[in-house]
Amino acid sequence: MADIFDVIVVGGGVVGCAVVWEMTSRGYRCLLLEKNENLISEASSGNSGMLHTGFDAPADSLELQCITYTFPRMFDVLQGFGLxxxxxxxxxxxxxxxxxxxxxxxxxxxxxxxxxxxxxxxxxxxxxxxxxxxxxxxxxxxxxxxTVVDPWLTAISFAHDARRKGAVIETDALVQNICKTDDQRVDVMTSRGQFTGNVVINCGGLYGDIVDKLAGLQHFSIxxxxxxxxxxxxxxxxxxxxxxxxxxxxxxxxxxxxxxxxxxxxxxxxxxxxxxxxxxxxxxxxxxxxxxxxxxxxxxxxxxxxxxxxxxxxPATETKDYWINSYPESCWITIGGIRSTGLSGSLGIADKVRNLIVNQHGLEPSRTKRTDLERIAIKFVPPSHAMLDDVTYTITHPITLSGIETRLDSQL
Ligand SMILES: Cc1cc2nc3c(=O)[nH]c(=O)nc-3n(C[C@H](O)[C@H](O)[C@H](O)COP(=O)(O)OP(=O)(O)OC[C@H]3O[C@@H](n4cnc5c(N)ncnc54)[C@H](O)[C@@H]3O)c2cc1C
Known part of the structure; x- marks a missing residue:
């Protein structure tokens, strides 16, 4: 029988990376599917790299809740990974x-x-x-x-640590179709083959509404x-x-x-x-x-x-707030419209997903949890790569690329 994942995350932006990290750390067997060759290639590679305090987030919004949750915890993560x-x-x-x-x-x-x-x-x-x-x-x-952070390094470190803890990450894997099975699971058809999971989490960012339509859902448009x-x-x-x-x-x-x-x-x-x-x-x-x-x-x-x-x-929608909803009958969770604060709200969003998985989908982790924060050995390989431990990643964010570029500065 093919591998069955507890959780399949669609989308390797900062939100998908944070979600796959949280769920893997909690003991869920996770798969991350990203359509591009590299993770962090869409909305998450064009931001300002700021960890916002929520000073302008609307009161009582989901956005403010997620930022408030993330802010103090992010420093533990940054220090733990050595970022x-x-x-x-x-x-x-x-x-x-x-x-x-x-x-x-x-x-x-x-x-x-x-x-x-x-x-x-x-x-x-x-x-x-x-x-x-x-x-x-x-x-x-x-x-x-x-606070300012390295927005690429922060997001890629979530994915990298999830991988260290056993998550499977497939890039160049465009999710094209999904099919609910008779035994309450979902088959996910991609350009790299078919995968099966108990719950799918749509973290499709700029394409979130298109991914939702694969599950027959249409609650917002980007x-x-x-x-x-x-x-x-x-x-x-x-x-x-x-x-x-x-x-x-x-x-x-x-x-x-x-x-x-x-x-x-x-x-x-x-x-x-x-x-x-x-x-x-x-x-x-x-x-x-x-x-x-x-x-x-x-x-x-x-x-x-x-x-x-x-x-x-x-990835703006017709409303200002985040769209986070669970559809247990479809084995599906949607994280949509994470417009301007996805980095600042990432850990809060991931925590909301964990709560939905436990309380609405009734899904227990199939592995032992590993919430330790182990330092990552980071080596930049200019002009456009970085090694995290022994894995090489392509840097996709101009803040990181400009940061490690020394030639331009010395010419001026
Ligand atoms: C100009 C600007 C400034 C910003 N400044 C800040 C800031 O300072 N601080 C902050 O906290 N936030 C900031 N943000 C917001 C933040 O960047 C976003 O909220 C965040 O990037 C959204 O992440 P995401 O993972 O939801 O989306 P994305 O980064 O778009 O990731 C979604 C991923 O899903 C993949 N995908 C889509 N469809 C499929 C499919 N069918 N199959 C497989 N994969 C698929 C995409 O390829 C993509 O990689 C800013 C955003 C912008 C644009």
Whole structure:
């Protein structure tokens, strides 16, 4: 008889990797199926690499619950695996009086959410912390816990540790069809053959609605939102001391000027409609506008040429919140619409999946649990690979790629 997996995860973005890691650690026999040649190749390879505190997540949302769960636990994971991070903090700057009037409400919301002890800064305090900021600021909010991580390394480490603990990971495996069997299991047909599992978890991100349709489900549709970024070299890292945030709007956190864990300064992301689910090219008008914006906020930034640009697509749906639902009769769980905070909410999402598997699907693990956090031996192999222990992975995220690139910096 063919192998039967306890859990089959469709999609190797940060969400699928976190889910397969959590379920494998808890003793479930897991299979991860990813359609691309490399894991972390879609939405998860075009983000800002920030571990957000949820300062702008709507109260009572699933998103806030998942962020609140993830935030304290992620540091144990990062330290356990030996991954880089920097709790650099964020400074939300009001450039007009109208924006400044919104700061107390944002501070109050963040306090209610309970993660980050935000504090309003006077203008003079702002300039003593961020002396290179343009001189027309009207007020600011300090969000001390905002953290930057390596978004590729964090996500790939979940998959790698799951693999170390016995998970099977198949790439180039496009899930094409599914079929419920008579004995309450699911056959999953892929471009690499058929697999059978007790529960399928749809972590299809930008394609989540298409994957759901294979199970006859149609509760949301993905309308991707594009983000563009401009990357500066590490030599300008002294220009900012924290991530510089604008006042958030209905569309999200806005365009941020931030420093990666490797020291590159980045401006972005934009928030634009996208007609396609395929990663778009950046357009020079938008990049020029981002650079002008950066120059108008941080003195000296405009004097330095950028070294690269990149784009990402958010798996947005018609609603703002996450879509996490379980369909025991179909042996199916859907994780959809993880739009802007998938990295920051990843452990909370994975924990919700575990609860659904236990409480709604009644599925017990078939193996012994292994929740230990063992250090990963990481060696970058420029220009585009990394070895984690003895496994070589292709790096897919521009933050990591720019971070390990030294040639461009030394040329400038
Ligand atoms: C511009 C931008 C900035 C962001 N900034 C941040 C940030 O700073 N912090 C933060 O926490 N979040 C941020 N996010 C959000 C975060 O990146 C997303 O929430 C997250 O990447 C979603 O992950 P996912 O695994 O759901 O989707 P994806 O990364 O899209 O992964 C889904 C995977 O499923 C695979 N797949 C789909 N269909 C199939 C199929 N039929 N068969 C097999 N495989 C399939 C895909 O190939 C893909 O690899 C940002 C996003 C963007 C775009």
């Amino acid at each position: 880089v991070y920097d709790k650099i903090g964020a400074t939300m700057v009001a450039w007009t009086q109208e924006q400044a009037s919104k700061l107390p409400l944002i501070a109050q919301r963040s306090k209610t959410a309970g993660i980050s002890p935000t504090r309003e800064l006077s203008v003079s305090e702002l300039y003593s912390r961020e002396p290179r900021l343009s001189r027309h600021a009207q007020g600011a909010l300090w969000i001390p816990e905002e 309308a991707p939102k594009k983000g563009q970024y401009a990357i500066y070299p590490k030599k300008v890292k002294h220009l900012i001391n924290s991530s510089i945030l604008p006042i958030p709007t209905e569309k999200g956190k806005g365009e941020i000027i931030f420093k990666t864990v490797y020291g590159n300064v980045i401006i972005g992301p934009t928030f634009e409609e996208s007609a396609s689910r395929r990663r778009p090219e950046s357009d020079s008008n938008t990049i020029q506008r981002l650079m002008r914006y950066g120059d108008s906020c941080v003195r000296g930034l405009g004097e330095c040429p950028i070294v690269n640009t990149y784009t990402g697509l958010r």
